[in-house]
Amino acid sequence: QVQLAESGGGSVQSGGSLRLSCAATGFDHSSYSMGWFRQTPGKAREGVACISSGGTPSYADSVKGRFTISRDNIKDTLYLQMNSLKPDDTAVYYCATMRIRSCRVHMVSDFTYSGQGTQVTVSS
Numbered sequence: 001q002v003q004l005a006e007s008g009g010g011s012v013q014s015g016g017s018l019r020l021s022c023a024a025t026g027f028d029h030s031s032y033s034m035g036w037f038r039q040t041p042g043k044a045r046e047g048v049a050c051i052s053s054g055g056t057p058s059y060a061d062s063v064k065g066r067f068t069i070s071r072d073n074i075k076d077t078l079y080l081q082m083n084s085l086k087p088d089d090t091a092v093y094y095c096a097t098m099r100i101r102s103c104r105v106h107m108v109s110d111f112t113y114s115g116q117g118t119q120v121t122v123s124s
Contacts, residue, residue, distance in 0.1 A: 002026040002113045004095045009118030016085050018120060022078040022095030029053065029073040033100050035108035036069065036080050038091035038120075047108035048093070049080060058105040062088075085122045092117040 008020040024034065035050035049069035050058040057069050068081040078095055096111035 002097065004097065004113060004115035006093065006095045006115045006118040009093060009120045011121040011123065012085055014086055014122055014124050016122070017081070017083045018085065020080040020082065020093055020095075020118060020120075022080075022115060024076050024078055024095065024097060027097065027099070029071070029076065031099055031101065032097050033103035033107075033111075034071055034078045034095070034097045035103060035105070035111060036078075036093055037096060037108045037111075037114075038089075038093045039117075040091045045094075045109035046091075047105040050103040050105045050108050051078070052102045054101065056102065058103060060105050082120070085120075087122050087124045090120060090122050092119050 003025050005023045033052050036048040037045045039045045051069045066084045070079045094114045094117045096114040098111040
């Protein structure tokens with residue numbers, strides 16, 4: 001059974017950094033792409049970053065150069081390092097996964113499995 005559990009959210013000032021983690025268990029990581037999407041009330045989900053089973057990343061233009069996605073298949077953990085945070089980054093961030101080997105960021109919002117989310121709040 002696929003289980004995803006996010007952690008690491010919080011409140012920071014503009015320009016600050018946070019590192020999100022996602023403990024991901026119950027599936028063969030070598031066959032699954034993973035990613036992060038975010039959502040704010042009244043808005044559609046937005047794919048933030050995606051990483052293929054082989055480690056190739058893909059980013060939304062809005063976070064490129066500021067966010068870094070990575071995965072540790074030995075520790076069964078997905079990460080999102082977020083630097084130079086802006087108030088527009090405020091959202092609930094969700095970890096997601098799907099049984100496909102390659103991915104593009106626009107696919108993440110429709111991944112099969114997702115966690116409960118973690119709140120990120122950036123103040124100006």
